[in-house]
Amino acid sequence: MDSNLNLAALEKVIDTHQEGYVLILSNRVYFANPAAHLLLSRISTDISKIQYETLKNHNQYILRSMPLEVGQLKGELVHIRDRNIRSPMDKIKKFFGDYDLLSGLINRKTLERLLRAAIKRANRIESKVALLQIDILDLHTSEEYLDIIEKYIEHFSKICETALRETDSLAHLAESSFAVLLEDLRVVSDASSVAEKLLKKIYDPQNWPKKTPPKVKIGVVVFPDGGLTASELLNNAQIACESAQSGRYSYFLPTVGEYDRNLMAMDMNLRNALAKKEFSLVYQPVMSLVSSKVVALEALLRWNNPILGQVSPSLFIPRLEISGAIKNVGMWVINEACRQFRNANLGPDIYLSVNVSPIQLMQTDFPTQYFEALKSNQLQTSEVILEITESTSTHQNKIVAQNLNILHKKGVRLAVDDFGTGYASLRSLIDTTFSIMKLDQSYIDKVHQNQDEATFVKCLISLAKALNLRIIAEGVNTADQPMLLKEYGCDAIQGTLVSEPIDILEVYSFIQSFKPTFS
Incomplete structure (x- = not known):
């Protein structure tokens, strides 16, 4: 088997991954996908000169490796992530305006951009994309409660994140509305599983030691059946959320036409x-x-x-x-x-x-x-x-x-x-x-x-x-x-x-x- 061809194929597998992956050959970085390249550039502008030992001893990164054999070549495939990924992002969030300052989550504009990219990718690999809108039903939004609300929303966000994969995106749309973007789904039930897990986490009293869990409802829409564009999916997720009962989730379905009947x-x-x-x-x-x-x-x-x-x-x-x-x-x-x-x-x-x-x-x-x-x-x-x-x-x-x-x-x-x-x-x-x-x-x-x-x-x-x-x-x-x-x-x-x-x-x-x- 041609080792070069195998390496090219492996690079293709990891190149589009949202998480950082590095291919190590001869104790050096042979290839890094974009997510990993961003991290490694802090050590050296020429990542090919970075030795694996240096990477392992760098306390800013968390590494997980797997032995790999490609043709006659032996090496390691390494998953890499920043131990302090959140802390250096604060200034960037405010500068670019991609994040909501109240919650620290991505805002509606950023979510819509990610959603458009997810739709393009789903069309290419024939997968599904799901959008979930989460509405808090009993959140007071008056100015006198602003300090309390900020801490409340931050806590609520962290609870939601525990129900999601690292590749999922949690957004704060407005006041008491949040959204979750799920990519690379094979079956509709994957979205149901996430909605059920979110409800379980949100309603768990152990997650609210000093407060009563909030009342929420979730609307779910799946591409392509529930909409073909980012704006359609956002709108239909809201419609689905409005039709859901408290403590439940509801799917968007067309209200007219043969498909619905x-x-x-x-x-x-x-x-x-x-x-x-x-x-x-x-x-x-x-x-x-x-x-x-x-x-x-x-x-x-x-x-x-x-x-x-x-x-x-x-x-x-x-x-x-x-x-x-x-x-x-x-x-x-x-x-x-x-x-x-x-x-x-x-x-x-x-x-x-x-x-x-x-x-x-x-x-x-x-x-x-x-x-x-x-x-x-x-x-x-x-x-x-x-x-x-x-x-x-x-x-x-x-x-x-x-x-x-x-x-x-x-x-x-x-x-x-x-x-x-x-x-x-x-x-x-x-x-x-x-x-x-x-x-x-x-x-x-x-x-x-x-x-x-x-x-x-x-x-x-x-x-x-x-x-x-x-x-x-x-x-x-x-x-x-x-x-x-x-x-x-x-x-x-x-x-x-x-x-x-x-x-x-x-x-x-x-x-x-x-x-x-x-x-």
Whole structure:
């Protein structure tokens, strides 16, 4: 493998990251992304002359490193941040007018600029952006309370920040209104998770030792469904906030048009879909690139409604997550998939893969329910893999982190799904122990069309291999893709080239007669 090409791809991965990352080769700084370059320029204008030892001994920085092997080159990937990042910013805030002087947070003008940039990036990488407006309902804003309000808002801001990732942006819009910008979201439920965490933190009496927690409500809007421009999203977040009840959050939905009527019809029918047994499961086979045999089955949820017909999962699953119904439906999927897999009796060489929603992982009793499902269906932890979306694995939620830790310690194998689409990817792999990395289809589609994309995929696989992960490529649909992916180090593939999703009754005969039609 060409080391220079791999390095170029790695630089591409970290160059757009909002946090500081440095690539160390031969004990010197080889490459620094813009965020890191700003920090390192304090030591030397020529960052290539900075030795790693100097960096480690500099008490102004907090470093976190990971061994890295790129082709024949060995080095370290270092996450760097300023220990005192807030203190030197005060003068800059006032000078540029980008910050609100009362709270110290970014103001509406800055938020709108960040929102425009986030929309451009979301269009480029096909992700979602969410905007949350938080309104305090019982804040007195008269001048006689100004000193008290300043301390109150500062305290409120700090509480909100504890519920957010480092890459999220908290803004003070006006008086009692705040906003949160969330980037690089894969599913709508990521915004729900943040809204729930904000409410939990704000209403926690322990965060208000001398005061009663304030009453708040939150409005949520998601790009592109809730608006296409920054001004539309800001306006629609306010509309959503106005419609929310105290202590709750509400999503913006169009008030007129076919889109809204379809959503209402879908929501009404979803309420009783589980009780009416309208859900079913199909299974997509996963093929090993080493043995050319089927090694796994991914369980996929389907909904067939008498009125709406066969509804696309991309439409109804987000609605289940927004309503919270995914908790019950998701556990039904786990139990039913385990039952069907057990009855199929496919042998020890094939495992079951089940997707888990972020909402499920935020339930404290999820591990208990999961182990009960395995026990009742007489399955071992090694026979089932739980697929966790990348956005879930990187979400800074204590309950999610605790649940993942419990599952891992008890031998549950975890797969990080849709990897490569979020820019917290590197950190998620460092912080959480996974067994499998699933490469997103958006990259697989381009490996034959674009050399840069091919090199990028090579780099992602190299990173996964360095962490002893098995790699499965999703959405492999053309005959020219498998051999190239195998050459890159990919372990297995799934997609229409292997098989469309099939019924459990067809699985056994499919596996027995399966022969790849490609070489």
